[in-house]
Amino acid sequence: MSARILIVGGSIGGLFAAVLLNRAGFDVTVTERSVHGLEGRGAGLVAQREVFDILRDVGVEHVAQIGVIAHERIYLDRAGGIIHQQRTPQTQLSWDVLFRTFRDLLPDARYQIGRRAVEVIQEADGVRVRYADGREERADLLIGADGIGSQVRATVAGPHSLPDYVGYATWRGLLPEAEVPKAAADQLFDRFAFYEMPGSHILGYLVAGPDGSNAVGRRRYNWVWYRRYTPEELDAVLTDRDGQRRPFSLAPGHVRPEVVAAMRADAQRLLPPSFAAAVTAEPRPFIHAIFDYAPPHMVAGRVALMGDAAFVARPHTAMGVAKAAGDAFALRNALLGTPDIDAALATYEAERAPVGRSIVAYGQRLGKSLE
Numbered sequence: 001m002s003a004r005i006l007i008v009g010g011s012i013g014g015l016f017a018a019v020l021l022n023r024a025g026f027d028v029t030v031t032e033r034s035v036h037g038l039e040g041r042g043a044g045l046v047a048q049r050e051v052f053d054i055l056r057d058v059g060v061e062h063v064a065q066i067g068v069i070a071h072e073r074i075y076l077d078r079a080g081g082i083i084h085q086q087r088t089p090q091t092q093l094s095w096d097v098l099f100r101t102f103r104d105l106l107p108d109a110r111y112q113i114g115r116r117a118v119e120v121i122q123e124a125d126g127v128r129v130r131y132a133d134g135r136e137e138r139a140d141l142l143i144g145a146d147g148i149g150s151q152v153r154a155t156v157a158g159p160h161s162l163p164d165y166v167g168y169a170t171w172r173g174l175l176p177e178a179e180v181p182k183a184a185a186d187q188l189f190d191r192f193a194f195y196e197m198p199g200s201h202i203l204g205y206l207v208a209g210p211d212g213s214n215a216v217g218r219r220r221y222n223w224v225w226y227r228r229y230t231p232e233e234l235d236a237v238l239t240d241r242d243g244q245r246r247p248f249s250l251a252p253g254h255v256r257p258e259v260v261a262a263m264r265a266d267a268q269r270l271l272p273p274s275f276a277a278a279v280t281a282e283p284r285p286f287i288h289a290i291f292d293y294a295p296p297h298m299v300a301g302r303v304a305l306m307g308d309a310a311f312v313a314r315p316h317t318a319m320g321v322a323k324a325a326g327d328a329f330a331l332r333n334a335l336l337g338t339p340d341i342d343a344a345l346a347t348y349e350a351e352r353a354p355v356g357r358s359i360v361a362y363g364q365r366l367g368k369s370l371e
């Protein structure tokens with residue numbers, strides 16, 4: 001009988017692991033706390049080698065072609081002039097398309113939404129997970145793929161294993177290209193654009209439309225603005241429309257109107273005209289605070305961490321999805337390599353922990369100018 005594997009967290013990383021393990025013959029179930037699912041929550045991503053590898057492994061390499069090519073990089077000055085141009089073609093993929101592709105590869109019975117894990121109980125030869133609805137699931141192995149705010153992480157790394165806020169956050173927008181003002185579109189489209197200033201920078205690029213289309217007129221513009229906030233300022237920014245302070249981020253539509261208005265006013269005051277126009281055109285901007293975290297362990301007993309539930313790296317690395325793909329490959333290969341689950345998990349940790357630590361350190365080096 002194949003090992004029963006429970007994956008807590010149904011975002012990209014959990015899906016990567018679930019699809020690879022399911023295809024390898026393991027009995028896999030994913031539980032995701034979101035009631036409505038995760039599709040539509042992502043923006044754009046710059047794919048690394050591991051992403052192309054996993055697409056090839058599961059037979060959907062064509063998804064790598066569902067992207068938008070930025071033909072060059074440009075750097076702007078405050079007035080909007082181009083001060084540096086570099087011919088470095090690069091393809092940006094859509095998080096939504098990647099998520100939907102892997103979700104479709106997993107049978108519906110193996111992906112359960114609306115199930116929030118609240119307790120993990122280690123046993124001699126397995127693990128039990130208790131959910132908010134009172135039900136329990138038992139498995140031979142639990143994989144924590146539940147992201148930066150992981151509920152599973154404490155079982156592996158201890159009760160105080162919380163990521164460290166690094167002093168800045170990203171505002172983000174993702175809007176149909178037709179809604180970007182023409183003057184901004186003329187300068188920004190089909191390019192990877194940047195503007196840098198002390199303690200802040202903004203970048204933007206086109207990604208495929210929500211249906212995966214990369215046809216002109218059906219794409220979306222993705223912008224990301226890094227801004228510094230003191231912990232006190234962050235508390236105010238991350239307090240949602242209902243007055244609840246969220247720990248890590250606010251989704252589209254949840255940021256208080258007065259906070260959005262202040263951010264837009266700052267964009268007009270601080271950014272080049274094209275970027276200011278793109279930021280202002282986004283009707284529902286969203287925000288993520290930035291954190292660092294490296295766990296002392298990735299494995300404890302029959303519980304393993306992967307993706308951002310393990311190592312939280314700053315987005316400058318553009319390696320979050322690649323890191324999750326690498327973790328998924330390593331887990332599958334280790335479990336296929338031996339029927340001894342404990343030995344397999346030791347192999348997994350030995351391979352991936354040094355990689356995770358190096359990515360976190362790389363992100364810290366890249367983010368020094370923003371601290």
